Amino acid sequence: MLQLRNLLKKYGNTVILDIPDLQLNTGIYWIKGINGAGKTTLFKVLAGLLPYQGQIFLRGETELKQALIRHRQLINYSEAEPLYPTFLTGQELVNLVAAAKKPSPAQVNELTERLQVSAFLAQPIGSYSSGMLKKLSILLAFLGKPTLIILDEPLITLDAAAITTVNQLIMEYYQKQEISFLLSSHQNFITHDLPVTATLLLENKTLSFV
Numbered sequence: 001m002l003q004l005r006n007l008l009k010k011y012g013n014t015v016i017l018d019i020p021d022l023q024l025n026t027g028i029y030w031i032k033g034i035n036g037a038g039k040t041t042l043f044k045v046l047a048g049l050l051p052y053q054g055q056i057f058l059r060g061e062t063e064l065k066q067a068l069i070r071h072r073q074l075i076n077y078s079e080a081e082p083l084y085p086t087f088l089t090g091q092e093l094v095n096l097v098a099a100a101k102k103p104s105p106a107q108v109n110e111l112t113e114r115l116q117v118s119a120f121l122a123q124p125i126g127s128y129s130s131g132m133l134k135k136l137s138i139l140l141a142f143l144g145k146p147t148l149i150i151l152d153e154p155l156i157t158l159d160a161a162a163i164t165t166v167n168q169l170i171m172e173y174y175q176k177q178e179i180s181f182l183l184s185s186h187q188n189f190i191t192h193d194l195p196v197t198a199t200l201l202l203e204n205k206t207l208s209f210v
């Protein structure tokens, strides 16, 4: 599903990621790492948001740098603490992302209903609580038919019902559509609710199976 070869990411002269070779089959992966280990940097690189050296292949297809637009359709990413334009309504943002990710109207309706966001989609995002913002960000990450969904700290600020819904959505999308997930969480309980395929540790700039 995903292959990294000689992946090198630096900020200035400081090396943050140095991953010689890593291959992930379809699955749900929990990425662990202490604060500052480089998880966000890795996710942004994979999502096509940061430049890097080396090669990233998705489904054995063209390398990410050679097909940025296609890869952005195949990798969806929800940031740990998303920042969106405050003047847009949630609905306007959903429409904007939907134009790129091309979900069916039925998928948008189902996600809206299950994540219980319809009550506030008409409000400007600047008025959202952190939990409302998180739900919107998770909804956007499920839109379309990606190969890989990256959810950075998907459970923070969510209430118990929303956590259950997110866990169910992850399992359904994986089991029914074979969509893979990279999840980052400092919370241990995720392993009790989700059949995590494997855990990877980001440490000393590299990513290894635990």
Ligand SMILES: Nc1ncnc2c1ncn2[C@@H]1O[C@H](COP(=O)(O)OP(=O)(O)OP(=O)(O)O)[C@@H](O)[C@H]1O
Pocket: 011, 016, 033, 034, 035, 036, 037, 038, 039, 040, 041, 042
């Ligand atoms: N734009 C940037 N410029 C320079 N250094 C950066 C930049 N962004 C992150 N870093 C550095 O890169 C390293 C990895 O940061 P990153 O945010 O990827 O870690 P993380 O694993 O996501 O941490 P956390 O668990 O705290 O969210 C840190 O040392 C950080 O200071």
